[in-house]
Amino acid sequence: MITAGIDVGAKFVKVVILKDEEVLERAKALVGFDVLKSASDLFESTLKKTGLSRNDIKRVVATGMGREAVHGKPSVNAEEVVSEVVADAKGAFRLVPTVKTVIDVGAEEGRGVKVGPNGTVKDFVINERCAAGAGTFVEAMARALEVKVEDMGPLALKSTQMIPMNAQCCVFAESEVVTLIHSKVSKEDVSRAIHDAIASRIGSMILRVGVEKDVVLIGGVALNPGFLPPLKRELNSDIIVPEYPEYVGALGAAIIASEPKG
Amino acid sequence: MFEMKSQEYWRWPEYRHTVSDKDWRNAKIITAGVDVGSVGSKAVVVLDGELYAYSVMRTGGVSEATAVKVMNWALEETGLKLDNLQYVVGTGYGRVNVPFAKKTITEIACHARGAHYIYGPTVRTVLDIGGQDCKAIRCDEKGKVLSFLMNDKCAAGTGRGLEVFADLVGVPIQDLGKVSLSVEEEPPPVSNTCVIFAKAESLALLRQGWPKEKVAAAYHAAMADRIVDLLTRVGVEKDLVTTGGVAKNAGIIERVERLLGIKPLKPNIDPILAGALGAALFAKALYEKEVGLR
């Protein structure tokens, strides 16, 4: 059976085409201003790569912040929508069957999910609607530091000292970063402070569902190597980052699409 | 320093003033207060408990240096020197250090005191909206603090949030409030409280063809909602007054009035001075105590 999962996030839309247990194709694109168009374009181009047509896909399940934009709407025509925590749990469980805690940090939201038997959701906590709790924070700080987002992690890893950050708000933190740089604090140390701050925030929220091994980190921010060390420290636990962590939500949606309903 | 753009809509002008019908040479007690905010710094000189001179400047990177700068700028016009000041009280956010101040007093107490001077003894609720914080203070007829709340964590509901929007819609910040009131019909408030997300939401609205006034109105509406939420937590009792830089934004004040059904009193003195003014008045009381006049 061939199914597809589409995760319409705040910044990126991700598509996964699944044939039985195998991922045929995965792709992502910026969401931009026209959500339906970006999602449809990506879906079509991904299908094209596999040589399949929409009719070959048994079911499409959508997840993510913008999932309603593709629910029953061409060309994606998702038959069903599921919440991010449900998709995350399913996807993480497929990749790491021993998972008990999933941490998903995206562009605008951070989530913690306690996984039950068979990849179901036992408990969850969401850190939402505040830019300081998600990937947007790292992006905004990258702008303030005048470095590329992808360089933030490597910079942080080269840091030689820990500096506390006072600001807990993205807007205020930008000013604080400028002040730190003016006081001759190195970019490496500032970047590390930024990662420490966001790991501390995410870590605290995860403690609300409890940390139980195995802990799996997914979502776009999982690609940031600077985020993992402070998060491990905050949770006092090893953390597994699967391959293609930003696609796990879409994978979960595709798996749900393949499961019998009811 | 901060974001340097070709058009700096967020940069409000600095200013100072000396009252012309007073002479410090006739005064018995000359005191001053310095309020170092995270965005703006204010210095006030008071003669025998009456407002005499003041200055308002943007807070630079080092707050101690700004404190000296803003005080000197206020004194310059008057002919007074720092030594002529018999007592100086410092206030402001965090562990602020005004190097030439004899004492530091919390900004909550200073704002309540300053509000009483500006608005009179009927003040019971003070709403202070500064550059990076928002305070709600309830006090009694003696100016004693009964309840307070300060929110300096989140940019929404602060001057900085408005600065971001001034930049976004391309309107100088001192005109932004008026512009937001020029809409024919009040649009729904932006759904995101978070300034970062509200900015993205507003960009989309601008792209959809919303005019500047409408976007400004939507943000002011959201900000007013949030401020009223905070006020309700401490409880609003008449008379309600406003202090801080954002008190000069008619777009916010009018919407807060609409939501509460209470009209805030109108100030005769620049409300941004409340903190420094309160500090200068505390300075007078402390000086009198010191020399045994009380």
Add this chain to the structure above:
Amino acid sequence: MLAHYGYKDGSGDYFVTIDTDKCNGCGDCVKACPYNVLEIIPNEYDIEGGDMAAVKEEQRKKIKYSCAPCKPISGERKLPCVIVCKPKAIGHSW
């Protein structure tokens, strides 16, 4: 006097409120808190106020995160500071 420490941001309202008229400055809450959120300071708003409990300055802006471990999503919710306070001077808004 009611001192509300905390904030409201995009994700919600988070305030720890201390009624300084009820608080006797005993410090039991400071000892009970597992995350160093509270401290005892002189009452700076009321000269006759004595000592009072307060949220530490550096914790005020992240109180949602500081208090998160005591607020599990499921299971029994036990706030040590509230339980141990005899005069019932401390409260959480969330």
